Amino acid sequence: MKPIMNALKATYYFFAGDAILLVAVLLAFGLATLLAHVSAPNVLVAVIFIALIVGGLTLTLGRELRGRKRGG
Amino acid sequence: MTAQVWAVILAAFLASTVEFVEAFTIVLVVGVTINWRSAFAGTLAAVGALAICVATFGTALVVFVPLAALRFVIGLLLVLFGLKWLKKAILRYAGLKALHDEEAIYEEHLAEMRARGEAPPARLNPFGVLTSFKSVLLEGLEVAFIVITFGIQANADNHSTQFNGIALAALGAAAALLLVVAAGALIRAPLQRVPENTLKYVVGIMLTSFGTFWGGEGLGITWWQSDLFLLVLVAFYLAVTGALILWLRPFAPPKAAARKKALGQPAEEVAG
Numbered sequence: 001m002k003p004i005m006n007a008l009k010a011t012y013y014f015f016a017g018d019a020i021l022l023v024a025v026l027l028a029f030g031l032a033t034l035l036a037h038v039s040a041p042n043v044l045v046a047v048i049f050i051a052l053i054v055g056g057l058t059l060t061l062g063r064e065l066r067g068r069k070r071g072g
Numbered sequence: 073m074t075a076q077v078w079a080v081i082l083a084a085f086l087a088s089t090v091e092f093v094e095a096f097t098i099v100l101v102v103g104v105t106i107n108w109r110s111a112f113a114g115t116l117a118a119v120g121a122l123a124i125c126v127a128t129f130g131t132a133l134v135v136f137v138p139l140a141a142l143r144f145v146i147g148l149l150l151v152l153f154g155l156k157w158l159k160k161a162i163l164r165y166a167g168l169k170a171l172h173d174e175e176a177i178y179e180e181h182l183a184e185m186r187a188r189g190e191a192p193p194a195r196l197n198p199f200g201v202l203t204s205f206k207s208v209l210l211e212g213l214e215v216a217f218i219v220i221t222f223g224i225q226a227n228a229d230n231h232s233t234q235f236n237g238i239a240l241a242a243l244g245a246a247a248a249l250l251l252v253v254a255a256g257a258l259i260r261a262p263l264q265r266v267p268e269n270t271l272k273y274v275v276g277i278m279l280t281s282f283g284t285f286w287g288g289e290g291l292g293i294t295w296w297q298s299d300l301f302l303l304v305l306v307a308f309y310l311a312v313t314g315a316l317i318l319w320l321r322p323f324a325p326p327k328a329a330a331r332k333k334a335l336g337q338p339a340e341e342v343a344g
Contacts, residue, residue: 014213021155029148029287036292046293050284050305054312057155061162061316065323068168 020063024056076299079278080222080237084244087218087275091211092252093263097178098207100262102200105185110200117201118208119249122216123242130220130238139228140290146221147287153217154279158313161273165317167324171269178262215245218279225286277313281305 016022032049095115103111133142163169219241226237255263285302288295295301 015149015156016152017156018159021152021159025148025152025155028151029144029291032288032291032293042294045291046288046295049288049291049293050308053151053155053280053284057158057312058316060155060159061320064159064163064168065320068323 018060020060021056024052024059028052028056076226077237077240079282079302080226080241081244083222083275083278083282084215084219084241085248086271086278088215088245088248089252089266090268090271090275091215092249093266093268095208095211096252096256097262098181099204100256100260101178101181101185102204105182106197106200106203107195109195110197111204113196114201114204114206115208118205118212121209122212125213126216126219126238126242129216130223133220134224134227142224143228143286143290145290146225147283147285147290149217150221150279150283151287152283153214154276154281154283157272157276158280158309161269161276162313162316162320164269165273166320168320175262218275219245222282225282273313277306277309280309 012022016025028049031052032045035045035048099111099115102114137145160169164171219238223236223238223241226240228237252263281302284305285295296304
Protein backbone atom coordinates (compact mmCIF):
# COMPACT_ATOMS: atom_id res chain seq x y z
CA MET A 1 0.00 0.00 0.00
CA LYS A 2 2.81 2.40 0.93
CA PRO A 3 4.52 2.30 -2.50
CA ILE A 4 1.18 3.09 -4.19
CA MET A 5 0.58 6.02 -1.84
CA ASN A 6 4.12 7.26 -2.46
CA ALA A 7 3.61 7.01 -6.23
CA LEU A 8 0.31 8.91 -5.99
CA LYS A 9 1.91 11.56 -3.81
CA ALA A 10 4.83 11.95 -6.23
CA THR A 11 2.41 12.28 -9.17
CA TYR A 12 0.39 14.91 -7.29
CA TYR A 13 3.50 16.95 -6.46
CA PHE A 14 4.80 16.61 -10.03
CA PHE A 15 1.64 17.87 -11.72
CA ALA A 16 0.03 20.19 -9.16
CA GLY A 17 1.51 20.30 -5.66
CA ASP A 18 -1.35 22.57 -4.63
CA ALA A 19 -4.83 21.39 -3.65
CA ILE A 20 -6.56 24.67 -4.58
CA LEU A 21 -5.07 24.70 -8.07
CA LEU A 22 -5.96 21.05 -8.57
CA VAL A 23 -9.59 21.51 -7.47
CA ALA A 24 -10.01 24.72 -9.49
CA VAL A 25 -8.64 23.19 -12.69
CA LEU A 26 -10.67 19.98 -12.27
CA LEU A 27 -13.75 22.09 -11.60
CA ALA A 28 -13.04 24.26 -14.68
CA PHE A 29 -12.71 21.25 -16.95
CA GLY A 30 -15.58 19.34 -15.30
CA LEU A 31 -18.06 22.20 -15.35
CA ALA A 32 -17.13 23.23 -18.91
CA THR A 33 -17.63 19.62 -20.06
CA LEU A 34 -21.04 19.56 -18.40
CA LEU A 35 -22.07 22.91 -19.89
CA ALA A 36 -20.86 21.88 -23.35
CA HIS A 37 -22.83 18.64 -22.96
CA VAL A 38 -26.10 20.52 -22.31
CA SER A 39 -25.41 22.78 -25.33
CA ALA A 40 -24.81 25.96 -23.32
CA PRO A 41 -23.72 29.00 -25.41
CA ASN A 42 -20.09 28.80 -26.51
CA VAL A 43 -19.21 32.18 -24.95
CA LEU A 44 -20.65 31.19 -21.58
CA VAL A 45 -18.65 27.93 -21.49
CA ALA A 46 -15.45 29.76 -22.47
CA VAL A 47 -15.91 32.54 -19.90
CA ILE A 48 -16.69 30.14 -17.03
CA PHE A 49 -13.77 27.91 -18.05
CA ILE A 50 -11.21 30.76 -18.01
CA ALA A 51 -12.73 32.43 -14.93
CA LEU A 52 -12.35 29.24 -12.87
CA ILE A 53 -8.70 28.86 -13.92
CA VAL A 54 -7.89 32.47 -12.97
CA GLY A 55 -9.97 32.11 -9.78
CA GLY A 56 -7.90 29.10 -8.71
CA LEU A 57 -4.64 31.02 -9.16
CA THR A 58 -5.98 34.04 -7.27
CA LEU A 59 -7.29 31.88 -4.41
CA THR A 60 -4.05 29.99 -3.93
CA LEU A 61 -2.03 33.23 -3.92
CA GLY A 62 -4.48 34.69 -1.40
CA ARG A 63 -3.98 31.65 0.81
CA GLU A 64 -0.17 32.08 0.58
CA LEU A 65 -0.58 35.71 1.63
CA ARG A 66 -2.80 34.85 4.61
CA GLY A 67 -0.36 32.13 5.69
CA ARG A 68 2.56 34.55 5.57
CA LYS A 69 0.62 37.22 7.50
CA ARG A 70 -0.21 34.70 10.25
CA GLY A 71 3.38 33.44 10.31
CA GLY A 72 4.60 37.03 10.69
CA MET B 73 7.21 27.00 -40.30
CA THR B 74 3.94 28.09 -38.66
CA ALA B 75 3.68 30.20 -35.51
CA GLN B 76 2.51 27.18 -33.56
CA VAL B 77 5.63 25.22 -34.54
CA TRP B 78 7.82 28.07 -33.32
CA ALA B 79 5.80 28.19 -30.11
CA VAL B 80 6.44 24.46 -29.56
CA ILE B 81 10.19 24.88 -30.04
CA LEU B 82 10.33 28.05 -27.92
CA ALA B 83 8.32 26.59 -25.03
CA ALA B 84 10.53 23.48 -24.93
CA PHE B 85 13.68 25.63 -25.19
CA LEU B 86 12.74 28.05 -22.39
CA ALA B 87 11.43 25.39 -20.01
CA SER B 88 14.52 23.27 -20.63
CA THR B 89 16.85 26.20 -20.00
CA VAL B 90 15.37 26.74 -16.52
CA GLU B 91 15.52 23.05 -15.60
CA PHE B 92 18.98 22.41 -17.06
CA VAL B 93 20.46 25.42 -15.24
CA GLU B 94 19.18 23.93 -11.96
CA ALA B 95 20.54 20.47 -12.85
CA PHE B 96 23.86 21.94 -13.99
CA THR B 97 24.54 23.34 -10.50
CA ILE B 98 24.47 19.84 -8.98
CA VAL B 99 26.47 18.31 -11.87
CA LEU B 100 29.07 21.04 -11.34
CA VAL B 101 29.33 20.18 -7.63
CA VAL B 102 29.85 16.50 -8.49
CA GLY B 103 32.49 17.42 -11.09
CA VAL B 104 34.40 19.67 -8.71
CA THR B 105 34.22 17.49 -5.58
CA ILE B 106 34.27 13.94 -6.99
CA ASN B 107 35.35 13.92 -10.64
CA TRP B 108 34.10 15.01 -14.05
CA ARG B 109 33.96 11.45 -15.37
CA SER B 110 31.27 10.53 -12.79
CA ALA B 111 29.41 13.80 -13.37
CA PHE B 112 29.27 13.26 -17.16
CA ALA B 113 28.40 9.55 -16.86
CA GLY B 114 25.41 10.33 -14.62
CA THR B 115 24.29 13.17 -16.91
CA LEU B 116 24.52 11.07 -20.07
CA ALA B 117 22.62 8.19 -18.45
CA ALA B 118 19.84 10.56 -17.35
CA VAL B 119 19.60 12.22 -20.79
CA GLY B 120 19.37 8.73 -22.35
CA ALA B 121 16.63 7.70 -19.89
CA LEU B 122 14.68 10.89 -20.66
CA ALA B 123 15.01 10.35 -24.43
CA ILE B 124 13.65 6.78 -24.05
CA CYS B 125 10.84 8.12 -21.86
CA VAL B 126 9.84 10.74 -24.47
CA ALA B 127 10.06 8.29 -27.39
CA THR B 128 8.08 5.54 -25.62
CA PHE B 129 5.33 7.61 -24.00
CA GLY B 130 5.08 10.02 -26.93
CA THR B 131 4.55 7.25 -29.47
CA ALA B 132 2.26 5.22 -27.20
CA LEU B 133 0.00 8.19 -26.50
CA VAL B 134 -0.29 9.13 -30.19
CA VAL B 135 -1.04 5.55 -31.23
CA PHE B 136 -3.42 4.42 -28.48
CA VAL B 137 -5.32 7.50 -27.23
CA PRO B 138 -8.03 9.21 -29.38
CA LEU B 139 -7.25 12.80 -30.36
CA ALA B 140 -10.20 14.44 -28.56
CA ALA B 141 -9.36 12.71 -25.28
CA LEU B 142 -5.69 13.54 -25.75
CA ARG B 143 -6.49 17.25 -26.25
CA PHE B 144 -8.62 17.29 -23.11
CA VAL B 145 -6.02 15.56 -20.93
CA ILE B 146 -3.07 17.50 -22.38
CA GLY B 147 -4.94 20.77 -21.87
CA LEU B 148 -5.78 19.89 -18.27
CA LEU B 149 -2.22 18.87 -17.42
CA LEU B 150 -0.70 21.89 -19.18
CA VAL B 151 -2.97 24.29 -17.28
CA LEU B 152 -2.06 22.60 -13.98
CA PHE B 153 1.62 22.70 -14.83
CA GLY B 154 1.48 26.28 -16.08
CA LEU B 155 -0.35 27.53 -12.96
CA LYS B 156 2.22 25.78 -10.74
CA TRP B 157 5.06 27.62 -12.51
CA LEU B 158 3.14 30.90 -12.55
CA LYS B 159 2.40 30.73 -8.83
CA LYS B 160 6.09 30.36 -7.97
CA ALA B 161 7.12 33.11 -10.41
CA ILE B 162 4.45 35.53 -9.12
CA LEU B 163 5.43 34.95 -5.47
CA ARG B 164 9.08 35.60 -6.38
CA TYR B 165 8.30 38.75 -8.39
CA ALA B 166 6.16 40.03 -5.53
CA GLY B 167 9.00 39.46 -3.06
CA LEU B 168 7.09 36.89 -0.99
CA LYS B 169 9.45 34.07 -1.95
CA ALA B 170 13.23 34.20 -2.26
CA LEU B 171 14.66 34.09 -5.78
CA HIS B 172 16.31 30.81 -6.77
CA ASP B 173 19.96 31.33 -5.77
CA GLU B 174 22.21 28.98 -7.75
CA GLU B 175 25.31 30.21 -5.90
CA ALA B 176 23.78 29.37 -2.48
CA ILE B 177 22.61 25.95 -3.70
CA TYR B 178 26.06 25.30 -5.14
CA GLU B 179 27.80 26.21 -1.86
CA GLU B 180 25.36 24.11 0.17
CA HIS B 181 25.90 20.99 -1.95
CA LEU B 182 29.64 21.60 -2.09
CA ALA B 183 29.80 21.65 1.71
CA GLU B 184 27.69 18.47 1.90
CA MET B 185 29.94 16.63 -0.54
CA ARG B 186 33.11 17.79 1.15
CA ALA B 187 31.71 16.75 4.54
CA ARG B 188 31.80 13.16 3.27
CA GLY B 189 35.56 13.49 3.60
CA GLU B 190 36.47 11.29 0.64
CA ALA B 191 39.54 11.92 -1.51
CA PRO B 192 38.47 12.51 -5.15
CA PRO B 193 38.97 9.19 -6.99
CA ALA B 194 40.12 9.11 -10.61
CA ARG B 195 37.68 6.41 -11.74
CA LEU B 196 33.87 6.31 -11.80
CA ASN B 197 32.37 6.95 -8.39
CA PRO B 198 28.89 5.40 -7.86
CA PHE B 199 27.77 8.19 -5.52
CA GLY B 200 28.84 10.87 -7.99
CA VAL B 201 27.21 9.10 -10.94
CA LEU B 202 23.97 8.62 -8.99
CA THR B 203 23.87 12.22 -7.73
CA SER B 204 24.25 13.77 -11.19
CA PHE B 205 21.91 11.14 -12.72
CA LYS B 206 19.22 11.91 -10.14
CA SER B 207 19.44 15.69 -10.49
CA VAL B 208 19.34 15.65 -14.32
CA LEU B 209 16.53 13.07 -14.38
CA LEU B 210 14.35 14.88 -11.85
CA GLU B 211 14.78 18.30 -13.44
CA GLY B 212 14.45 16.78 -16.92
CA LEU B 213 11.14 15.03 -16.21
CA GLU B 214 9.27 18.33 -16.43
CA VAL B 215 11.05 19.01 -19.73
CA ALA B 216 10.06 15.54 -21.02
CA PHE B 217 6.44 16.24 -20.11
CA ILE B 218 6.47 19.57 -21.98
CA VAL B 219 8.20 18.01 -25.02
CA ILE B 220 5.60 15.21 -25.17
CA THR B 221 2.50 17.38 -24.68
CA PHE B 222 3.53 20.22 -27.00
CA GLY B 223 4.88 17.76 -29.57
CA ILE B 224 1.71 15.64 -29.65
CA GLN B 225 -0.50 18.69 -29.94
CA ALA B 226 1.60 20.12 -32.76
CA ASN B 227 1.26 16.76 -34.53
CA ALA B 228 -2.51 16.90 -34.12
CA ASP B 229 -2.66 20.38 -35.67
CA ASN B 230 -0.33 19.52 -38.55
CA HIS B 231 -1.50 16.68 -40.73
CA SER B 232 1.63 16.42 -42.90
CA THR B 233 3.30 12.99 -42.63
CA GLN B 234 6.71 14.68 -42.75
CA PHE B 235 5.95 16.64 -39.59
CA ASN B 236 7.09 15.36 -36.18
CA GLY B 237 6.09 17.67 -33.35
CA ILE B 238 7.83 15.63 -30.65
CA ALA B 239 11.12 15.75 -32.59
CA LEU B 240 10.75 19.54 -32.97
CA ALA B 241 10.06 20.02 -29.26
CA ALA B 242 13.00 17.72 -28.45
CA LEU B 243 15.14 19.91 -30.73
CA GLY B 244 14.24 22.94 -28.59
CA ALA B 245 15.18 21.03 -25.43
CA ALA B 246 18.45 19.81 -26.96
CA ALA B 247 19.35 23.38 -27.98
CA ALA B 248 18.81 24.49 -24.37
CA LEU B 249 20.98 21.63 -23.09
CA LEU B 250 23.79 22.56 -25.49
CA LEU B 251 23.55 26.24 -24.52
CA VAL B 252 23.66 25.49 -20.77
CA VAL B 253 26.54 23.02 -21.15
CA ALA B 254 28.50 25.46 -23.34
CA ALA B 255 27.91 28.37 -20.95
CA GLY B 256 28.81 26.16 -17.98
CA ALA B 257 32.00 24.90 -19.61
CA LEU B 258 32.99 28.47 -20.36
CA ILE B 259 32.19 29.96 -16.95
CA ARG B 260 32.91 26.90 -14.76
CA ALA B 261 30.65 28.32 -12.03
CA PRO B 262 26.93 28.22 -11.19
CA LEU B 263 24.93 30.02 -13.87
CA GLN B 264 23.62 32.82 -11.68
CA ARG B 265 22.95 35.37 -14.40
CA VAL B 266 20.29 33.32 -16.15
CA PRO B 267 16.99 35.13 -15.40
CA GLU B 268 15.38 31.95 -14.08
CA ASN B 269 12.28 33.61 -12.67
CA THR B 270 11.55 35.50 -15.89
CA LEU B 271 11.95 32.29 -17.89
CA LYS B 272 9.70 30.46 -15.43
CA TYR B 273 7.10 33.21 -15.74
CA VAL B 274 7.19 33.21 -19.56
CA VAL B 275 6.93 29.41 -19.70
CA GLY B 276 4.09 29.50 -17.14
CA ILE B 277 2.19 31.97 -19.34
CA MET B 278 2.79 29.81 -22.44
CA LEU B 279 1.76 26.55 -20.74
CA THR B 280 -1.39 28.07 -19.24
CA SER B 281 -2.40 29.79 -22.50
CA PHE B 282 -1.81 26.70 -24.67
CA GLY B 283 -3.43 24.47 -22.04
CA THR B 284 -6.53 26.68 -21.94
CA PHE B 285 -6.69 26.79 -25.74
CA TRP B 286 -6.17 23.07 -26.39
CA GLY B 287 -8.22 22.00 -23.35
CA GLY B 288 -11.04 24.25 -24.54
CA GLU B 289 -10.88 22.72 -28.02
CA GLY B 290 -11.05 19.27 -26.41
CA LEU B 291 -14.19 20.39 -24.55
CA GLY B 292 -15.78 21.56 -27.78
CA ILE B 293 -15.28 25.32 -27.32
CA THR B 294 -14.92 27.17 -30.64
CA TRP B 295 -12.48 29.99 -29.99
CA TRP B 296 -13.15 33.38 -31.58
CA GLN B 297 -10.76 33.94 -34.55
CA SER B 298 -9.50 30.36 -34.17
CA ASP B 299 -5.69 30.09 -33.59
CA LEU B 300 -5.35 33.87 -33.23
CA PHE B 301 -7.23 33.61 -29.93
CA LEU B 302 -4.03 32.17 -28.45
CA LEU B 303 -2.54 35.67 -28.55
CA VAL B 304 -5.62 37.02 -26.75
CA LEU B 305 -5.15 34.36 -24.06
CA VAL B 306 -1.44 35.21 -23.68
CA ALA B 307 -2.26 38.93 -23.33
CA PHE B 308 -5.07 38.14 -20.87
CA TYR B 309 -2.90 35.95 -18.63
CA LEU B 310 -0.07 38.53 -18.75
CA ALA B 311 -2.50 41.24 -17.60
CA VAL B 312 -4.04 39.08 -14.85
CA THR B 313 -0.70 37.88 -13.46
CA GLY B 314 0.69 41.42 -13.67
CA ALA B 315 -2.25 42.63 -11.58
CA LEU B 316 -1.70 39.78 -9.09
CA ILE B 317 1.98 40.76 -8.69
CA LEU B 318 0.98 44.39 -8.04
CA TRP B 319 -1.61 43.22 -5.50
CA LEU B 320 0.89 41.07 -3.58
CA ARG B 321 3.93 43.37 -3.71
CA PRO B 322 2.94 45.70 -0.81
CA PHE B 323 2.79 42.63 1.49
CA ALA B 324 6.41 41.60 0.83
CA PRO B 325 8.62 41.80 3.91
CA PRO B 326 11.19 44.63 3.89
CA LYS B 327 14.55 43.55 2.45
CA ALA B 328 16.38 43.73 5.80
CA ALA B 329 13.79 41.51 7.50
CA ALA B 330 13.91 39.02 4.64
CA ARG B 331 17.69 38.92 4.87
CA LYS B 332 17.45 38.44 8.65
CA LYS B 333 15.08 35.53 8.15
CA ALA B 334 17.47 33.99 5.64
CA LEU B 335 20.47 34.39 7.92
CA GLY B 336 18.64 33.55 11.15
CA GLN B 337 19.88 36.74 12.87
CA PRO B 338 18.04 39.52 14.74
CA ALA B 339 16.80 42.35 12.45
CA GLU B 340 18.76 45.04 14.28
CA GLU B 341 22.06 43.26 13.66
CA VAL B 342 21.40 42.93 9.96
CA ALA B 343 20.11 46.48 9.57
CA GLY B 344 23.07 47.80 11.50
